[in-house]
Amino acid sequence: MTFIKDFINVLSASSISFLLLSSIFAFIVYFNLLDGQLRTKGGKLFLGLGIAFVLIGLFIRPLLYLGIAYLAIMFGLAHLGPRLWDRKVGKWLLIFMLAGFFVSMLDPNFFLIAAKPDNVPIGAMIFLLGIFTWIALRKAYLNDKQIAAGGIPWEKTETSEKLFVWPDLVYTEMLCMILLTIVMIVWSIVLRAPLEEAANPTSSPNPAKAPWYFLGLQEMLVYFDPWLAGVVLPTLIIVGLMAIPYIDTNPKGAGYYSFRERKWEIGIFLYGFLVLWSFLIITGTFLRGPNWNFFGPYEYWDPNKLVPLVNIDLSEFFWVSLFHMPPPRLWVIRELPGILLVVGYLSLPPLLATGPFRRFYLKMGATRYYVGAFLFLIMMALPIKMVLRWLFNLKYIVHIQEIFFNI
Amino acid sequence: MADLRALQDGIVNSQIWKSIFRVGIPNTNRKRVLAVLGSLILHLHPVKVRRSGTRMSYTWCMGGTTFFLFLVETVTGLLLMFYYRPTIEYAFTDIMDLREQAPFGIMREMHRWGAHAMVIAVWLHMFRVFMTGSYKPPREFNWNVGVILLVLTLLLSFTGYLLPWDQLAIWAITVGSSMARATPGAGNEGPMSGLIKLGDIRLIHAGDDARFALIGGRSIGPATLLRFYVLHCVAIPLVAGFLMAIHFWRVRKDGGISGPL
Numbered sequence: 001m002t003f004i005k006d007f008i009n010v011l012s013a014s015s016i017s018f019l020l021l022s023s024i025f026a027f028i029v030y031f032n033l034l035d036g037q038l039r040t041k042g043g044k045l046f047l048g049l050g051i052a053f054v055l056i057g058l059f060i061r062p063l064l065y066l067g068i069a070y071l072a073i074m075f076g077l078a079h080l081g082p083r084l085w086d087r088k089v090g091k092w093l094l095i096f097m098l099a100g101f102f103v104s105m106l107d108p109n110f111f112l113i114a115a116k117p118d119n120v121p122i123g124a125m126i127f128l129l130g131i132f133t134w135i136a137l138r139k140a141y142l143n144d145k146q147i148a149a150g151g152i153p154w155e156k157t158e159t160s161e162k163l164f165v166w167p168d169l170v171y172t173e174m175l176c177m178i179l180l181t182i183v184m185i186v187w188s189i190v191l192r193a194p195l196e197e198a199a200n201p202t203s204s205p206n207p208a209k210a211p212w213y214f215l216g217l218q219e220m221l222v223y224f225d226p227w228l229a230g231v232v233l234p235t236l237i238i239v240g241l242m243a244i245p246y247i248d249t250n251p252k253g254a255g256y257y258s259f260r261e262r263k264w265e266i267g268i269f270l271y272g273f274l275v276l277w278s279f280l281i282i283t284g285t286f287l288r289g290p291n292w293n294f295f296g297p298y299e300y301w302d303p304n305k306l307v308p309l310v311n312i313d314l315s316e317f318f319w320v321s322l323f324h325m326p327p328p329r330l331w332v333i334r335e336l337p338g339i340l341l342v343v344g345y346l347s348l349p350p351l352l353a354t355g356p357f358r359r360f361y362l363k364m365g366a367t368r369y370y371v372g373a374f375l376f377l378i379m380m381a382l383p384i385k386m387v388l389r390w391l392f393n394l395k396y397i398v399h400i401q402e403i404f405f406n407i
Numbered sequence: 408m409a410d411l412r413a414l415q416d417g418i419v420n421s422q423i424w425k426s427i428f429r430v431g432i433p434n435t436n437r438k439r440v441l442a443v444l445g446s447l448i449l450h451l452h453p454v455k456v457r458r459s460g461t462r463m464s465y466t467w468c469m470g471g472t473t474f475f476l477f478l479v480e481t482v483t484g485l486l487l488m489f490y491y492r493p494t495i496e497y498a499f500t501d502i503m504d505l506r507e508q509a510p511f512g513i514m515r516e517m518h519r520w521g522a523h524a525m526v527i528a529v530w531l532h533m534f535r536v537f538m539t540g541s542y543k544p545p546r547e548f549n550w551n552v553g554v555i556l557l558v559l560t561l562l563l564s565f566t567g568y569l570l571p572w573d574q575l576a577i578w579a580i581t582v583g584s585s586m587a588r589a590t591p592g593a594g595n596e597g598p599m600s601g602l603i604k605l606g607d608i609r610l611i612h613a614g615d616d617a618r619f620a621l622i623g624g625r626s627i628g629p630a631t632l633l634r635f636y637v638l639h640c641v642a643i644p645l646v647a648g649f650l651m652a653i654h655f656w657r658v659r660k661d662g663g664i665s666g667p668l
């Protein structure tokens with residue numbers, strides 16, 4: 001039991017769990033949604049990834065755990081194949097998840113955090129996200145199969161059929177309302193709303209956490225400065241969401257669940273919604289303790305846990321480690337490598353437009369292509385910075401303290 | 408049974424009943440049409456809808472759930488307003504009293520859990536709309552109205568979080584609002600803000616930056632409480648309610664719940 005708990009504790013460190021989640025996400029898309037095969041080139045890539053994790057893991061223990069977990073889940077998913085979308089399999093997955101949750105509740109440290117009144121809805125959200133993602137993808141998969149076989153999506157069999165709102169819709173709505181009312185009343189009786197001591201501006205709690213739906217942003221503060229994590233990125237998330245209907249001009253897949261016809265759009269959206277946004281919120285809620293240190297789900301939140309701060313800037317890495325000289329005094333020169341890197345990253349779209357992404361450029365037109373590519377790059381900046389942090393302890397790519405401009 | 412039937416007939420045929428529900432029991436198609444058309448609330452719907460649009464398995468009823476939770480919040484919030492005064496002398500003790508004294512005291516619980524649930528429901532609703540490709544023409548604009556509603560939902564929750572005025576509240580808002588300090592060009596510690604100067608004097612400082620505008624002071628205090636209270640109870644619900652009306656209107660004008668053509 002302790003071994004399993006230890007295993008899961010190591011696995012849930014954001015560096016490890018993020019890589020696990022990302023690769024499993026990619027695998028499900030490739031294998032369970034697009035009917036990939038382990039024998040093909042793509043399949044071998046996924047196998048190779050697992051083996052690479054294990055090999056590196058021989059030197060770095062957490063990666064060994066990652067490799068084992070990844071390979072186990074991967075083979076499980078490969079074994080299931082399209083059956084992952086069977087009702088029976090879904091039911092069992094849910095039962096396993098629930099069982100895992102309730103067994104974990106026996107652990108006092110897990111219980112302490114998971115049973116905090118404000119955390120209960122977030123725990124429920126994990127299950128709801130899992131259930132609804134599965135439902136949506138199951139429907140998408142079934143429709144894809146129909147369409148591939150020359151048929152029509154399931155929804156289309158019913159579009160010409162019109163019903164009276166009274167009684168058919170009104171009764172459904174009424175039923176929903178009654179059920180929801182019952183849920184809300186029971187929930188309110190069973191779980192009391194938290195109330196701590198009266199506000200005291202002189203004594204700050206540790207950890208001080210933002211409201212839970214902003215914990216994804218607070219978690220981003222680990223990797224970016226507040227001006228990015230708290231202002232620019234949230235703004236761009238909103239702008240990005242609003243831009244979706246204008247960037248995505250694919251006429252297919254409107255009004256029914258599907259995946260194959262929209263694999264890029266759905267892939268990117270799901271990655272952002274589940275693997276970035278939801279994952280960060282869950283990490284920030286359940287796994288960040290005093291001083292915003294990481295704690296595994298079965299770990300005690302020890303306020304005295306010491307985590308060495310060894311992060312260094314790119315400029316330091318470049319001038320000191322590479323050229324063995326003190327960093328130049330003038331920030332324009334000191335930060336040149338980082339600035340060039342950022343500019344290079346952001347000028348990928350025009351470069352790729354003439355090369356491998358020409359197809360997209362022509363199909364979408366210049367404005368759509370550039371806006372879409374820019375937003376995508378900004379979104380991917382987060383996982384890139386996260387991985388750089390874990391691999392090289394990189395603090396800032398550009399660090400201009402003179403004007404508070406750090407990336 | 409026969410007695411019950413007679414009783415039902417008696418009620419349905421009474422002058423009082425007929426004066427309220429103009430069509431009586433909608434047991435013919437004609438009456439079903441009239442029941443929906445004739446009612447302010449029901450006529451949010453069209454008279455007839457595509458079958459696929461009524462399926463719970465298609466919409467998950469998530470938009471409806473969000474709206475219902477908004478109504479729950481409105482009702483419970485109104486009741487809470489009877490007991491609550493937004494000043495730092497009273498805010499916390501009023502909540503204490505509410506907890507200890509108010510009969511049938513689950514209003515605060517319901518308001519808080521309803522708020523959490525509404526945030527989750529609105530995300531799931533957006534997720535569903537995305538997965539069915541329902542933002543595609545002609546529904547682009549309604550998707551955008553939705554995104555604004557999503558932001559307003561979060562802001563409603565955020566402003567409400569401060570009102571109990573306990574440790575949880577002020578520190579969560581302190582963390583949340585400290586981000587505004589880093590707004591580029593407009594926050595005291597934001598990039599480029601230091602460059603905005605008049606001669607030698609910095610124009611952007613802790614006493615006039617974006618954070619100051621948000622919380623009405625240099626730190627969370629009485630002005631913040633009042634500000635968040637007004638935003639939470641009046642301003643944001645009004646705007647959100649207005650946008651929801653547009654949202655629902657557009658669902659109909661864009662051809663009802665989406666379906667494959």
Ligand code: HEM
Pocket residue numbers: 466468469470471472473474477529532533536539541542546549550551552553554555556557560651654658663664665666
């Ligand atoms: C307070 C928040 C919101 C409320 C009360 C609300 C309510 C609703 C309702 C009742 C519907 C009818 C269909 C259904 O129940 O699914 C609907 C449809 C729709 N909503 Fe929302 N919504 C909200 C937020 C959003 C958000 C955040 C988005 C997207 C970002 C969005 C985009 C849409 C679109 C595009 C439709 C049309 C869907 C279709 O035709 O299939 N809404 N909304």
